[in-house]
Amino acid sequence: MKIYRVAILGCRGRGTAAARAYHAHPRTEIVALCDLVEERRNTLGDEVGVSSRYADLDEMIKDTSPDIVAIPTGTEFHYDLCMQVLEHGVNIEVEKPMCIDLIQADDVIRKSEEKGVQVAVHHQGRVGSSMQAISKAYNEGKIGNLRYMYGSGKGYYGGYGLMNIGTHMLNNMLHFGKKCTSIAAHLTTGGKPISPEDVNPSPSGMGTIAGENITATLQYEGNVTGTLLQHRFKTMDTNAYTMELFGSEGRLFWKSAGAWFLPTPHYLPDGNNDKWESLDLLFPDHYDPNSSASQDDYWFVEEYVNALDEGREHTCSGKEGRHIIEMMMGIFESAAYGENVNLPQENRTHPLLRWRKENGLQPPNEMPRGYGEWLNLETKRITN
Ligand SMILES: NC(=O)c1ccc[n+]([C@@H]2O[C@H](COP(=O)([O-])OP(=O)(O)OC[C@H]3O[C@@H](n4cnc5c(N)ncnc54)[C@H](O)[C@@H]3O)[C@@H](O)[C@H]2O)c1
Structure with missing residues (x-):
């Protein structure tokens, strides 16, 4: 069974919640963490035992080739970060709300289709x-x-x-x-x-x-x-x-x-x-x-693993x-x-x-x- 490689971009509240779920799930492995603030990536890296820690997301993705990049950052950064990560041809999950308007959301979907990867939005209550x-x-x-x-x-x-x-x-x-x-x-x-x-x-x-x-x-x-x-x-x-x-x-x-x-x-x-x-x-x-x-973040990861295994989209x-x-x-x-x-x-x-x-x-x-x-x-x- 494939183990999916995951990188976490943003190591504060929601990044910590995501990392705990990916760390706990038997079918996912966190291969790298990224945050602009060194202390945050060190705190989370120490908690989930990940030594590959980056300040630059492009460098992280090039070095560690993740299957999924999680983007738990402030909502105003979702659009730019989704576009930047998708450019690498990697599946993403982004915190809710996905973006702040429809022009942004259309662009993100278009880019993911162009790259043949999927976008999931972290609405964990639905799963x-x-x-x-x-x-x-x-x-x-x-x-x-x-x-x-x-x-x-x-x-x-x-x-x-x-x-x-x-x-x-x-x-x-x-x-x-x-x-x-x-x-x-x-x-x-x-x-x-x-x-x-x-x-x-x-x-x-x-x-x-x-x-x-x-x-x-x-x-x-x-x-x-x-x-x-x-x-x-x-x-x-x-x-x-x-x-x-x-x-x-x-x-x-x-x-x-x-x-x-x-x-x-x-x-x-x-x-x-x-x-x-x-x-x-x-x-x-x-x-x-x-x-x-948390059980719902864990379910969200479980759903991503199943979706990727089955070649279908995440429910969210x-x-x-x-x-x-x-x-x-x-x-x-x-x-x-x-x-x-x-x-x-x-x-x-x-x-x-x-x-x-x-x-x-x-x-x-x-x-x-x-x-x-x-x-x-x-x-x-x-x-x-
Ligand atoms: N799903 C839920 O239940 C739930 C609950 C609360 C908040 N949220 C959502 O989570 C998001 C906020 O998450 P948070 O509270 O953890 O955010 P936060 O702002 O506290 O933390 C984001 C982290 O990302 C880092 N970061 C930002 N841009 C970066 C970049 N370019 N490169 C590297 N690191 C970068 C920041 O330094 C920061 O440490 C919002 O979209 C919010 O709506 C979801």
């Missing part, structure tokens, strides 16, 4: 233990025909929540919805529909955003609809980060590290006898819960990642222009920047990158 449990129940027909889906964020400022957390939830919902064909969205800031002045640069380098509260209706193929909420809460609430599937015979409930089934269709209230049943979470046989690898492929960006841009566009947006959209430019330009405004001024500082400034602007 993690809860999703495996939900998918199994769904495929066994436990809820009959899917009719409706609901997904929520954790309470970040909506536009930022969409790019940061909504990307995961849209991907989870896409697992069942398969293809989103149109979007209608309502975005408010300070309790009013957004205006071009409400367009901001995102915290954490996630492009251009708008909307304190986002409510989006998604139409999928096959007469299934979904609602995505990304509402700003007074305090963050990770318990709200959930997805529910409503079918003709029952319901399924997803949460990070939790999965439930209710044998009552969505149009009936829960009777006294209707109890949510906890579903067994599923793990690969070789996953060691005592290892430092670049094309799925691009479709998520189509949905996120569609949500912004629908609210800005007050109309339904059909996907895939022909105009690939960022809809919020286009909207500002058409209203005689320049791109928005810079704002702090850190979320706390950003939110303080934006709260002042809204409440003034």
Whole structure:
């Protein structure tokens, strides 16, 4: 059985999580690490026992010929780094969100096709233990025909929540919805529909955003609809980060590290006898819960190994990642222009920047990158 050679580009929080999963998996070997900061590559190198450490990614790839390069860096660097790594003809995985607009995402897909390699986007929730449990129940027909889906964020400022957390939830919902064909969205800031002045640069380098509260209706193929909420809460609430599937015979409930089934269709209230049943979470046989690898990152690696073995794309492929960006841009566009947006959209430019330009405004001024500082400034602007 082939052992896949992996290089990690970026050795901080998410690079460490990725390295732990690739290190723990029996079919992958980390052959090199790269970071601009020596201390970070040394800390991670010592933890996972990798002595090939680089500051220059081209040098790393030339010297060590990896099969996969993981790109867990700040979102504003995803596009340039994906393009630079793909030039070497190597498979990649990039952290979510894949890129900050559709022009970038199209370029990345084009380059990967030109080089004959694959792109995976690190939406690990879609392949993690809860999703495996939900998918199994769904495929066994436990809820009959899917009719409706609901997904929520954790309470970040909506536009930022969409790019940061909504990307995961849209991907989870896409697992069942398969293809989103149109979007209608309502975005408010300070309790009013957004205006071009409400367009901001995102915290954490996630492009251009708008909307304190986002409510989006998604139409999928096959007469299934979904609602995505990304509402700003007074305090963050990770318990709200959930997805529910409503079918003709029952319901399924997803949460990070939790999965439930209710044998009552969505149009009936829960009777006294209707109890949510906890579903067994599923793990690969070789996953060691005592290892430092998180189960969903481990599943993500397992899926990459299987995809490469079978000559197919990762479930969280670049094309799925691009479709998520189509949905996120569609949500912004629908609210800005007050109309339904059909996907895939022909105009690939960022809809919020286009909207500002058409209203005689320049791109928005810079704002702090850190979320706390950003939110303080934006709260002042809204409440003034
Ligand atoms: N999937 C998830 O659950 C999840 C959770 C949190 C964050 N994220 C995503 O992860 C990304 C951020 O990851 P992070 O928090 O570890 O980022 P970070 O900025 O803390 O670390 C990135 C590291 O990459 C290095 N780096 C950047 N450019 C480089 C280059 N050209 N060459 C070599 N090294 C380079 C930096 O020096 C830094 O050490 C974001 O895209 C975010 O959305 C995903």
